[in-house]
Amino acid sequence: MSQQPIQNFYKDDVAICYGCGKHNADGLHIKTFWDGEIGRSTFTPRPEHTAFPGFVYGGLIASLIDCHSIGTAIAAAYDAAGRAPGTDPEITCVTGNLNVSYLKPTPMGVELVLEARIKEMGERKIVVTCSVYAQDVETVRAETVAVRVPSRMFKKEAD
């Protein structure tokens, strides 16, 4: 298991994502730990993340899956290239597609565990599956298409 989340290696000037950017003070700070096979993340929803009494808002869960799956894709792509995360040339991905199945209501008040796996590793397209568990019960399952993009895509026109 990696000691540091992949998000720690995102360059400072792009690490402002609402879901996973370490420099977004109001963000969720999602962290992905990759062990070479599975990307793992945990998150405990706060009261403002409620959908209806006692259950987690599905949009929040989709956000967790989104950034965790992109983080897993990036970590796995560094692995596949035989390089340490954060080394140049930088590997960056965006979400092309996110497909979420809510299998059961997800309870508030417990830590959620996310496990993501690589289903397909292509030159540009990386398909990631992800399950969300609450107290060992799988409540949500998703598939994400991560698309590799040049890191300049993250720079503003004026930069």
Ligand SMILES: CCCCCCCCCCCCCC(=O)SCCNC(=O)CCNC(=O)[C@H](O)C(C)(C)COP(=O)(O)OP(=O)(O)OC[C@H]1O[C@@H](n2cnc3c(N)ncnc32)[C@H](O)[C@@H]1OP(=O)(O)O
């Ligand atoms: C250290 C690392 C630092 C990193 C910093 C990271 C910060 C992270 C921030 C975290 C961010 C968190 C996450 C966020 O919030 S990311 C923000 C939300 N996402 C976006 O805004 C993305 C907007 N879309 C685009 O920019 C383009 O449409 C993309 C780049 C996605 C594709 O562009 P383009 O159309 O030019 O690509 P292509 O035609 O060459 O196709 C390439 C391959 O991809 C496949 N495909 C394409 N689209 C889709 C689709 N919709 N479904 C399924 N598959 C799709 C396609 O079949 C082909 O596959 P194959 O034929 O090769 O098999």
